[in-house]
Amino acid sequence: MAASLGSSALDALSSTLISPSLSTCLVFLATFLLLLEWRKVQRPRGFPPGPTALPLLGNLGSLPTQEPGMALYKLSKEYGEVFSIYLGHTPWVVLNGYEAVWDALVQHAKEFSDRPVIPVISKVTQRLGILTAPYDHSWKQQRRFAVSTLRNGNTFLKEKISEEVAFLLQTFRESGRVVDPTFTIQNAVSNIVCSIVFGHRFDYDDSRFRHLLHLLAENLRLFSGWIGQLCMVMPWLENCPGPHQRIFRNADALRDFYDESIQVHRQTRVEGQPRDLIDAYLDEMEQESQDQSASSFSDGNLINVVSDLFVAGTETTATTLRWALLYMMAYPSIQDRCQREIDDVIGSSRAPAMSDTASMPYTVAVIHEVQRMANVLPTGFMHATASDVIFRGYRIPKGTIVIPNLTSVLYDENHWKTPLEFNPGHFLNDAGQFVKPDAFLPFSAGPRVCLGENLAKMEIFLFFTSLMRRFQFYWPDPESQPCLAAAIGASRSPQSYQLGIRQRPDK
């Protein structure tokens, strides 16, 4: 009896002494961890301001997704042209408006031209090539090589583009009156890069190539969606099973395709007589290996340069062209006016050429306005600071992720008369001549500016005028209006639509 009393007293004693101390411990531990976490999301002194971030999550609710919600817009109104948000523990600095973006990317080019280390991306690219490479000697050499190869091939490019235009026109002629042009345009545009890089194009019904373009589009979509963002916040996820493994599988399939082509080039090339970019690169590798100096021309850089051109050169240009056709359906009178100018300047007996741009201010203005409104890369590509920098009074440490918000430049109220309205007048002066406002930065600016800018402009002008010369485009559904809102996706692209096609009589 006494023993049982004693033991129950002991029980009572222990439950009041030990358990509380255990739970106190836990509470202490939790508070300690929370404080640690809390400290991780405290802005350092002098850092750009922004909303209070929560431990672990940061400002996850206000992620900079592609069609950003009002939340972020209010942030830039509240915190100004340079502000910061936290994704998990990682701060992102967002630059808003033409002045801040230009100041960083051009006036502070050295400090703002790095790329951040994002584990999911590094796993695929090893930070080699151009697009995701750090701001260093290797990047500079690879970029210079790509730029000069694109420039040397200028006449070659024009030839390839006209060749592709002929295929595209033929397909449109045979396609019937109403089509979804997405895939054909994507394939046509991609073929230009393929001709430069691989030395040949792919037929629109080549099923393997179709599949590869599909993987490419899917990866851009996955990466910019919630899966990609989750991987950015929790990099260790990359080794766990889950839907994000698809990103790596797709990337592997694409790389197998590049790799195969590179092997075929090695076997069939004639030294000193490059047929395309891969041959030229292999020549360069051999020459450089004879120099003693450290060369960045390597197998790893080659496959990533190939991949960068393929990835960066396809979706952006194809999406812009799809927007262009959509805007023409939405604004038939603007389409008419372009067609009159095309008929006057080019006529129907010869093909459009880049030299025509000088005498076609209206059409050129329309194309620029399409690019401004289309805003296909709303937040460009991520930059990172290459060193500590004091910028507009803020202290930003080396390695900080920086987002130049291109939307805020292309729609900047201080630089455009009607920022949210399609208006080719933005690019015309009172005399009807073409002018380009400073805030036209769809290709970004500074050392990292799009290296395909000239190629893209050639493609867009030649594809657009060739199509408009031969066809009239109309919205085929009398019950509805063209929808100019963007679909959710990697780049800002139009929702899929049906294009009404009517052949124009020869003028």
Ligand code: HEM
């Ligand atoms: C309408 C079409 C295009 C648009 C709107 C566009 C836009 C852009 C933008 C905004 C950037 C990021 C610049 C920055 O980091 O600040 C970029 C980078 C890049 N673009 Fe384009 N681009 C287009 C077409 C092309 C084409 C056709 C190619 C190649 C054949 C290309 C190759 C690249 C490459 C390699 C980079 C990375 C440059 C670097 O990191 O140094 N782009 N582009």
Ligand SMILES: *[C@@H]1O[C@H](CO)[C@@H](O)[C@H](O)[C@H]1NC(C)=O
């Ligand atoms: C970028 O700018 C646009 C237009 O000003 C704004 O709506 C959007 O929220 C901004 N995005 C970010 C990430 O700040």
